[in-house]
Amino acid sequence: MTKIDRRITKTKKSIYTAFLQLLNEKGYEATTVQDIIDLADVGRSTFYSHYPSKELLLDELCHYLFHHLFEREAHVSAEDYLAHIFLHFRKNKDHVTSLLLSKNDYFLRQLHKELETHVLPMVADDLKTSHPRIPTSYLKHFVITNFIETLTWWLKKGKSYNEQEVVSFYLDVMEMTTK
Numbered sequence: 305m306t307k308i309d310r311r312i313t314k315t316k317k318s319i320y321t322a323f324l325q326l327l328n329e330k331g332y333e334a335t336t337v338q339d340i341i342d343l344a345d346v347g348r349s350t351f352y353s354h355y356p357s358k359e360l361l362l363d364e365l366c367h368y369l370f371h372h373l374f375e376r377e378a379h380v381s382a383e384d385y386l387a388h389i390f391l392h393f394r395k396n397k398d399h400v401t402s403l404l405l406s407k408n409d410y411f412l413r414q415l416h417k418e419l420e421t422h423v424l425p426m427v428a429d430d431l432k433t434s435h436p437r438i439p440t441s442y443l444k445h446f447v448i449t450n451f452i453e454t455l456t457w458w459l460k461k462g463k464s465y466n467e468q469e470v471v472s473f474y475l476d477v478m479e480m481t482t483k
Contacts, residue, residue, distance in 0.1 A: 316354050318344040323361055331406045332362065359410065366414045369400050374422045382426040383471055389423075390467035393455060401459055404452075412452070419448045427478050450477065 322344035326335040337358050341351045355361040373392045376385050393401050403411040427447045432440065454474045462470060 312354075315344075315346055315350060319346060319351060319354060319361070320365070323365065327402050327406075332403065332408045332411075333406070362408075362410055363414075366403075366411060369396070370414065370418050373400070374418050376422065383468070383475065385426070386423065386471040386474070387467040390455060390458065390470055393459060394467065404456065405459065415452065416448055419451055420444060423451055424448060427475075431478065447478065450474065 319340060322340050323335070326339050326343060330339070335358070337348070337351060340358070340361075341348055344351070355364070373389060376388075380388075393404065404415070424444055424447050428440075428443050431438070431443050431447070435443070451474060454470060454477075458465065458467075458470045465473075
């Protein structure tokens with residue numbers, strides 16, 4: 305029983321590692337299941353026994369990345385928590401950043417959901433109070449898209465700034481809208 309479990313774990317790890325490498329090299333859209341099985345050195349039926357599709361492999365990757373990314377301890381300040389998210393993207397350029405920069409639709413939808421759950425409550429309350437006439441749905445869109453655009457800018461062009469500085473930029477822009 306343990307041998308089978310180890311083989312399954314090893315095979316899934318091989319597929320996962322190949323997928324990450326291909327995401328970094330080719331991007332999601334250009335990567336095929338054939339590319340993945342060739343690089344992972346597994347058969348097509350083996351791939352499909354673990355992942356019914358490339359999309360479900362991406363789904364598992366998103367769940368894994370976001371689980372670690374959005375964990376927050378109660379005593380951590382909003383600024384430190386946001387800096388943690390930025391730092392995670394910088395450190396995981398091979399995985400998560402390539403998905404962000406490729407504008408992968410599924411990845412962005414999942415990221416939006418996570419940001420709505422974890423970041424929006426930290427930032428939107430002041431905006432709602434300062435601008436009660438603005439629809440909540442617009443404020444949600446504003447906070448989340450600005451977060452993603454700030455993150456994207458930083459990863460592409462703002463490398464001379466550390467994550468704490470970029471979080472300050474983001475929060476300062478959010479604060480400017482409350483005045």
